[in-house]
Amino acid sequence: MGGLSPEREVSIVTGNSILEALNRKGLTALPIHVDHNIGETLKSNPIDLAFLALHGTFGEDGCIQGLLEYFKIPYTGSGVMGSALAYDKLKSKEILKFHGIPTADYEVFYKNQKKSRRLDLPVVAKPINQGSSLGVTIVRDEDQWESALETAFSYSNEVIVEKFIDGKLLAIGMNGMTPMPIVHIRPKSGFYDYEAKYTSGKTEYICPADLEENEADRCRQTAQQVFQVLRGRGFPRVDIILDGDGVPQVLEMNTIPGMTPTSLLPMAAREMGLEFDELVIEILKTAQRDYTE
Ligand SMILES: Nc1ncnc2c1ncn2[C@@H]1O[C@H](COP(=O)(O)OP(=O)(O)O)[C@@H](O)[C@H]1O
Ligand SMILES: [Mg+2]
Numbered sequence: 001m002g003g004l005s006p007e008r009e010v011s012i013v014t015g016n017s018i019l020e021a022l023n024r025k026g027l028t029a030l031p032i033h034v035d036h037n038i039g040e041t042l043k044s045n046p047i048d049l050a051f052l053a054l055h056g057t058f059g060e061d062g063c064i065q066g067l068l069e070y071f072k073i074p075y076t077g078s079g080v081m082g083s084a085l086a087y088d089k090l091k092s093k094e095i096l097k098f099h100g101i102p103t104a105d106y107e108v109f110y111k112n113q114k115k116s117r118r119l120d121l122p123v124v125a126k127p128i129n130q131g132s133s134l135g136v137t138i139v140r141d142e143d144q145w146e147s148a149l150e151t152a153f154s155y156s157n158e159v160i161v162e163k164f165i166d167g168k169l170l171a172i173g174m175n176g177m178t179p180m181p182i183v184h185i186r187p188k189s190g191f192y193d194y195e196a197k198y199t200s201g202k203t204e205y206i207c208p209a210d211l212e213e214n215e216a217d218r219c220r221q222t223a224q225q226v227f228q229v230l231r232g233r234g235f236p237r238v239d240i241i242l243d244g245d246g247v248p249q250v251l252e253m254n255t256i257p258g259m260t261p262t263s264l265l266p267m268a269a270r271e272m273g274l275e276f277d278e279l280v281i282e283i284l285k286t287a288q289r290d291y292t293e
Pocket of ligand 2: 132239252
C-alpha cells in the first residue's frame with residue numbers, strides 16, 4: 001500500500017481496509033508500505049502472496065507486478081501486460097477501437113509540440129496515465145482550454161483529449177468475466193472529480209443502477225469485452241458512460257479499484273450479498289503469477 005504515486009493517500013485507506021478484513025478473517029497479514037526499497041523488503045520477508053492495494057504509477061501499471069514475478073510471489077489483480085495496458089489510457093483506447101468497442105473520439109497531445117485541437121468543445125483533457133480524476137478537466141469554453149492542457153501536462157508528457165460524453169456514469173465491478181451489479185454514479189457537482197470521489201455526501205450512488213434491462217445487458221456485455229481485450233484478471237472495475245443513444249462508451253478499466261468500505265466495488269458486492277470481508281477473501285483467491293517457472 002502507499003507507494004509513490006499521487007494516489008498514495010487513497011491507497012493507504014484501501015490498504016488498511018483490506019488489512020483489517022484479512023485480520024478479521026484470521027489470516028496473517030502485514031502491511032507493506034511501498035517505497036524505493038521495495039526490492040529489499042520483498043527479499044528479506046517470507047511472503048506467500050501479495051494483496052495489492054496500490055493505485056497509480058508503479059502500482060497499477062505493471063511495475064510492481066513485474067517485481068513480484070521476479071520474486072515468484074503471486075499477487076492480486078491483472079498481470080504485467082494487463083496492468084500496463086489498462087493503465088495507459090491511449091493504449092487502452094487503441095485496443096478498444098481495434099475491437100470495435102465504443103469509446104469517446106479522442107486525440108493525443110504531446111508536451112512541447114504545438115498543434116491545434118481537432119475536436120469541438122466540449123472535450124475532456126486528461127493525463128495519459130493517472131487516476132482519481134487527477135489532472136482531468138472538462139473543457140466547455142475556449143478560454144479554459146490552455147489551462148486544462150497545462151493541468152494535464154503537469155501529470156504526464158502525453159495528454160489525451162476526448163469528446164465529452166453526456167450520459168450516465170456507470171461502474172461495473174467484474175468477478176473475472178462475471179459482471180457484478182452496476183453502480184450509477186451521480187456527483188452532485190456534475191463532475192466526478194477527486195473531491196466528489198472521496199468526500200462523503202458529494203456523490204449519490206444508485207446500486208443496482210436504474211437502467212432498462214436491455215441497456216444493462218449492453219453495459220455488462222461491453223464490460224466483459226473490455227475485461228477480455230485488456231487482459232483483466234481478478235476483480236477489476238470497468239467505468240462506462242451510457243450515452244443518450246444508449247451506447248456504453250468505455251472510459252477505462254481500473255485494475256486495482258478502491259477498496260474502502262465506501263468504494264464502488266464493495267458497494268456492488270454488498271448488493272449481491274457479498275460483505276466486504278468476504279469480497280476481500282474472494283479477491284485473495286484470484287491471486288496468481290504470469291509465469292510458472
Ligand atoms: N469523455 C468523457 N466525457 C464525460 N466525462 C468524462 C469523460 N472522460 C472522463 N470523464 C469524467 O472524468 C472522470 C475521470 O475520468 P477517467 O477517464 O475515469 O480518469 P481517472 O483515471 O482519473 O479516473 C470520469 O469518472 C468522468 O466523470
Ligand atoms: Mg476513472
